[in-house]
Amino acid sequence: MENLPKNDRNCPNLPGYVLLNAAYDYEVASAPMASPTTRSVTLKTGCSWGKIPGTNISLQSNFNDGAYELEISCLLHSINVDIEVKLRDWCRHKFVLRLTDRNRKMWLAGMPDEPLNFAYDHVGDADATGQRCYRLRFFRSTTYPVFPLE
Numbered sequence: 001m002e003n004l005p006k007n008d009r010n011c012p013n014l015p016g017y018v019l020l021n022a023a024y025d026y027e028v029a030s031a032p033m034a035s036p037t038t039r040s041v042t043l044k045t046g047c048s049w050g051k052i053p054g055t056n057i058s059l060q061s062n063f064n065d066g067a068y069e070l071e072i073s074c075l076l077h078s079i080n081v082d083i084e085v086k087l088r089d090w091c092r093h094k095f096v097l098r099l100t101d102r103n104r105k106m107w108l109a110g111m112p113d114e115p116l117n118f119a120y121d122h123v124g125d126a127d128a129t130g131q132r133c134y135r136l137r138f139f140r141s142t143t144y145p146v147f148p149l150e
Helices: 083-090
Strands: 017-024 028-030 050-052 055-064 067-078 095-101 106-109 117-123 132-142
Touching: 017 055, 083 117, 083 132
Parallel strands: none
Antiparallel strands: 017 050, 017 095, 055 067, 067 132, 095 106, 117 132
């Protein structure tokens, strides 16, 4: 048995995610291994990452029986009355996500051949300004871990 390495106690790394970007699975041209531990990702010509202005971004990736139970969630606050139409449409699509952590490192979740599903919940009542809160979830049982992007 060997010891597991741990970050030095003086390590300046900050936990958590600050930015979430999404692309439809069919917009990803390739996501090859860039090194034994990282990937790169290329979108098809004319496609770009869409920004999801969520807060409280969280990632859970539990490994069990050869697969990762992956779930990425965030809260989205919006007063746009058409947002639910867009969210309902997203439920019919599959996604690949790019997360940016507090240390400005980017991560790839989902792959073109194992894209993430989408679901959302309306959280609570609208406030006096009409703002609503939605919990967005991207999830899947996948053979791929979340990879650092090069």
